[in-house]
Amino acid sequence: MDFSSSHLPWRLDVGRHEALRHKTRTLGEFWAVGCTLGGISGRRGATELRRTEGEYLGVLLVRKGSEIFTQNDKTALVGEGCAVIWDGVKSAECHSAGSLEKFTFFLPRELAREALPGFESLIGRPLESSPSLRLLFSWMETSMGAADMDDTAASTAGRVAVDLLTSAIGSSSNMVLDARSIRLMEVRDFIDAHLRDAALGVVEIAQANAVSVRYLHLLFKESGETCGQYLLRRRLEVAQRLLTVQPGLSVTEIGLRCGFSNPSSFSRAYRVSFGISPRAARRS
Structure with missing residues (x-):
């Protein structure tokens, strides 16, 4: 068209x-x-x-x-x-x-x-x-x-x-392209590409990006959230989108695709972040 x-x-x-x-x-x-x-x-x-x-x-x-x-x-x-x-x-x-x-x-x-x-x-x-x-x-x-x-x-x-x-x-406050900001973008890109890996955590992220856990914390400090908080937020954002645009996927499958090891941990994290369960979000 x-x-x-x-x-x-x-x-x-x-x-x-x-x-x-x-x-x-x-x-x-x-x-x-x-x-x-x-x-x-x-x-x-x-x-x-x-x-x-x-x-x-x-x-x-x-x-x-x-x-x-x-x-x-x-x-x-x-x-x-x-x-x-x-x-x-x-x-x-x-x-x-x-x-x-x-x-x-x-x-x-x-x-x-x-x-x-x-x-x-x-x-x-x-x-x-x-x-x-x-x-x-x-x-x-x-x-x-x-x-x-x-x-x-x-x-x-x-x-x-x-x-x-x-x-x-x-x-734009999130587009300051100094060396540290560029490094932070690279780490975030890595996280976004590996969200479905349930074993992914702060230690694994640091190792994969050849930095120490301490430096990883410094990278995220000025962004207003920790590395772990960013990882969880991105998993939940992707889950929220999938609940909206992928009606053929079950809630359990969406949780697994977004790196949650079991349905209860997915439901609990989603409810804490958005105030309702994933199933209720899909119905609404």
């Missing part, structure tokens, strides 16, 4: 087709899509990747509502006024249960590499609201709404959007 191809090829299940509206605007070497939906679930798998011409990054900017976006085993809940960067050469999933308004800004990977060195470490990590990100939202609205933009103006608009994105990344 046109909506799918405007965002690169996706396999989509649109909740309410009558609520679907979208508009595409070319911005020089870049392009942007603004859309309104009444709920959606989507996936970019091997088939969609083969159908994609060129290599691009996408920047999802949520105006109203929220969207769950998963890539690289990272699941980001992107709320109103926030954003997430995703990679067009890798599989991805998205889900929104309710009404959603968003922009998606696309830029070629080779240009992204020049503007955002080391962008691979940013994939799947939410960008928090900031003055620069709010300016990017406003700039997207202006660029999408301009009726008489010629090619030169459109190209300028695209370059300004990239500059605002770069600024938003630099001002």
Whole structure:
């Protein structure tokens, strides 16, 4: 469908087709899509990747509502006024249960590499609201709404959007790319890739990443949570997503996939974190 191809090829299940509206605007070497939906679930798998011409990054900017976006085993809940960067050469999933308004800004990977060195470490990590990100939202609205933009103006608009994105990344509190922050991202990536390993703990994480347990604690100290807390939170976030988008999986199987050794430990941790049991969450 046109909506799918405007965002690169996706396999989509649109909740309410009558609520679907979208508009595409070319911005020089870049392009942007603004859309309104009444709920959606989507996936970019091997088939969609083969159908994609060129290599691009996408920047999802949520105006109203929220969207769950998963890539690289990272699941980001992107709320109103926030954003997430995703990679067009890798599989991805998205889900929104309710009404959603968003922009998606696309830029070629080779240009992204020049503007955002080391962008691979940013994939799947939410960008928090900031003055620069709010300016990017406003700039997207202006660029999408301009009726008489010629090619030169459109190209300028695209370059300004990239500059605002770069600024938003630099001002986001979880995107400070000093050496320790980059090391922390690498450790988090390792954890996200091994969540289903029930034997994974702080000691195993430290050993696999060739650091001491003490240094691992230092890496996580400024993030506001311990390594163990991050591991548990990510397991529960993935479990919460699977309960929503994988009705064919039993609650027990979801717990095992997320690294919980038995159903009771999964249910107990889920209830402590979310206030209800996994079975009740699925029913609701």
